[in-house]
Amino acid sequence: MSERRRNALKTTLQLESQLLWVMGLVVGLSGFYLLMKYSHSRLFFCDTYIIMPAILALISGAFLLTNGFLGSWLSFRDSVFFQGLFVYLLVVIFCLQSSASVLAYFHSIKLDSDLTSLSGVFQNYTGNSQDPNSQAVDATQEELQCCGVHDYRDWLETSWFNRTGGLRVPHSCCNSTFSSCTGTVDKPWQLNTQGCQVKLEMALQFTLSFIIWLSPVVLLVEFVVFLTAGQLMRYQHFMGYHKLEKN
Structure with missing residues (x-):
């Protein structure tokens, strides 16, 4: 391989390594975003398996950054060992990213069953700021601008609503455009109209879909990087074996 060809491959590897970053x-x-979404709403999920795509994506991201730095280093230095390690990490990333994509797709089609605990948490609402269930409900309704599981009428069947005299829903149900809203059910237009389950599913579905569709892009980039690294390794000078002479 001519020196010009070799330098061109190294320059290409440098650019591709930046793309890996x-x-x-x-x-x-x-x-990280999916993990944060889960941590804020973990009481609503019947199990913790939905965090697996998030964990695999975090690990895959860490390996991609590591390989990006390694590829940049290889574009200036020659090392048979680190070239082999670079290719090996590409294979590891392929496995991690594929697994994250498959698990994300699996959970995206079963979000309804994953969120079966949502109704129970709303039923156990007490209005106490020290109660984890109440904190989770209020935080979700304020963040997602929603009210109830399906709509505000879900609150009419809760024990908390009966204890308040059947007059109002939690203040976190109020639409932020109405500063005078107190949560009274006789003014439903001042409340958020959508239920929290739909909003929560939409937020999670977006993140899961992003992980799913990001995987083919990552795998395509990896394939191109793999070809470049393979071309460099193909013309790498390996130290041959020599017969030892007896003294």
Whole structure:
């Protein structure tokens, strides 16, 4: 291989390594965002398996960043060992990203069953700021601008509503555009209209879909990087074996 061809491949590897950094940041942030969404709403989920795509995406992002730095280093130095490690990490990332995509798709089609605990948490609402259930409900209704599981009428069947005299829903149900809202049910236009289950599913579905569709992009970038690394390794000078002479 001519020196010009070799330098061109190294320059290409440098550019592709920078692309690996970008992909690593995007993949890692998508996993982090899903993990944060789960941590804020973990009481609503019947199990913790939905965090698996997030964890795998975080690990995959870390490996992508590591390989990006390693690829940049290889574009200036020659090392058979680190070239082999670079290719090996590409295979590991392929496995991690594929697994994250499959698990994200699996949970995206079963969000309804994953959120079966949502109704129970709303039923156990007490209005106490020290109660984890109440904190989760109020935080979700304020953040997602929703009210009840399906709509505000879900509150009419809760024990908390009966204890308040059947007059009002939690203040976190109020639409932020109405500063005078107190949560009274005789003014339903001042309340958020959508239920929290739909809003929560939409937020989670967006993140899961992002992880799913991000995987083919990452795998395509990996394939191109793999070809470049393979071309460099193909013409790498390996130390041959020599017969030892007896003294």
